[in-house]
Amino acid sequence: MTTLEFRNVTKRYRVRGAGKMLALDDVSFTLESGRTIALVGQSGSGKSTIAKIITQLERQSAGDVLLDGSPIPRSGRGLRRYRQQVRMVFQDPFASLNPYHTIRHHIERPLRLDKVVPSDEIEGEVRRLLERVRLDADSTIDRRPHELSGGQRQRVAIARALASRPSLLIADEPVSMLDVSIRLGVLNLLADLQRESNLGVLYITHDLATARHFSDEIMVLNRGRVVERGPADDVILNPQDDYTRALRNASPDPDRHFARTTASPAGAADTEGAPA
Ligand SMILES: Nc1ncnc2c1ncn2[C@@H]1O[C@H](COP(=O)(O)OP(=O)(O)OP(=O)(O)O)[C@@H](O)[C@H]1O
Numbered sequence: 001m002t003t004l005e006f007r008n009v010t011k012r013y014r015v016r017g018a019g020k021m022l023a024l025d026d027v028s029f030t031l032e033s034g035r036t037i038a039l040v041g042q043s044g045s046g047k048s049t050i051a052k053i054i055t056q057l058e059r060q061s062a063g064d065v066l067l068d069g070s071p072i073p074r075s076g077r078g079l080r081r082y083r084q085q086v087r088m089v090f091q092d093p094f095a096s097l098n099p100y101h102t103i104r105h106h107i108e109r110p111l112r113l114d115k116v117v118p119s120d121e122i123e124g125e126v127r128r129l130l131e132r133v134r135l136d137a138d139s140t141i142d143r144r145p146h147e148l149s150g151g152q153r154q155r156v157a158i159a160r161a162l163a164s165r166p167s168l169l170i171a172d173e174p175v176s177m178l179d180v181s182i183r184l185g186v187l188n189l190l191a192d193l194q195r196e197s198n199l200g201v202l203y204i205t206h207d208l209a210t211a212r213h214f215s216d217e218i219m220v221l222n223r224g225r226v227v228e229r230g231p232a233d234d235v236i237l238n239p240q241d242d243y244t245r246a247l248r249n250a251s252p253d254p255d256r257h258f259a260r261t262t263a264s265p266a267g268a269a270d271t272e273g274a275p276a
Helices: 047-054 076-085 102-112 119-132 148-161 180-197 209-214 232-237 242-250
Strands: 003-015 019-032 036-040 062-069 088-089 166-170 202-206 219-220 225-231
Touching: 003 047, 019 047, 019 202, 019 225, 036 047, 036 209, 047 088, 047 166, 047 242, 062 209, 076 088, 076 148, 088 148, 102 119, 102 148, 119 148, 166 180, 166 232, 180 202, 180 209, 202 209, 209 219, 209 232, 219 242, 225 232, 225 242
Parallel strands: 036 202, 036 219, 088 166, 166 202
Antiparallel strands: 003 019, 003 062, 219 225
């Protein structure tokens, strides 16, 4: 069991000519393997700042971020091990993959860096990871990102994140840049992988309906403060905070229901896994 804990975390950004800007105000939560927490809030509420602190792109101004009770190491093997355990899926599958490199290269890299398998098993492991994200390995492995659709690229990004066999996955708006018709397929895939690997997932989203469906718990952020949290159904069906109610009322369809979340063969839930 792996646990990532935010304990009273505050983040102030220095803004030129305007002093400091409070982006996170005393935020505490615990993400553990096997559970999915959705982090919801309007633009500017601080969601990405939490992701940046977790991935060490930013440092908190105050408070503690602890992995299994210890502060995140700042350098060396400890930091490498932390980065292997906590992986990120970014919003933009177009920007997060290097256009000059093949899909094979993208997935091989973390396998080599983290010495996940012996060298002679890397090829097989790349193929296995592609199949895990329901991509056809033969027709995908030697392509470059621009030869794939947005949904296929995001599947490659997920395969790359899983390559290091992490315990926790931070998914920052993982489907918001994808065509609406294929979003559900990618979210179902993430849900399947979460269950198969007992991952802890922090699902950052604007979308209350998918937050409810794909998460155990929802945490609502407003201007850097957690204003409400609780079991997903409770937060959506019976919001206690005015801001959550406003978010819910502004949401196009917060009670929307979704089809199954069990593993599907490539192409069953959407056609993104099929070769182009
Ligand atoms: N590097 C930075 N320097 C100064 N202010 C920043 C910086 N990054 C974020 N902010 C400010 O911090 C606040 C929180 O931003 P953040 O990006 O975390 O919000 P968000 O909820 O992720 O928004 P979005 O959904 O639009 O990505 C915003 O007011 C933003 O303008």
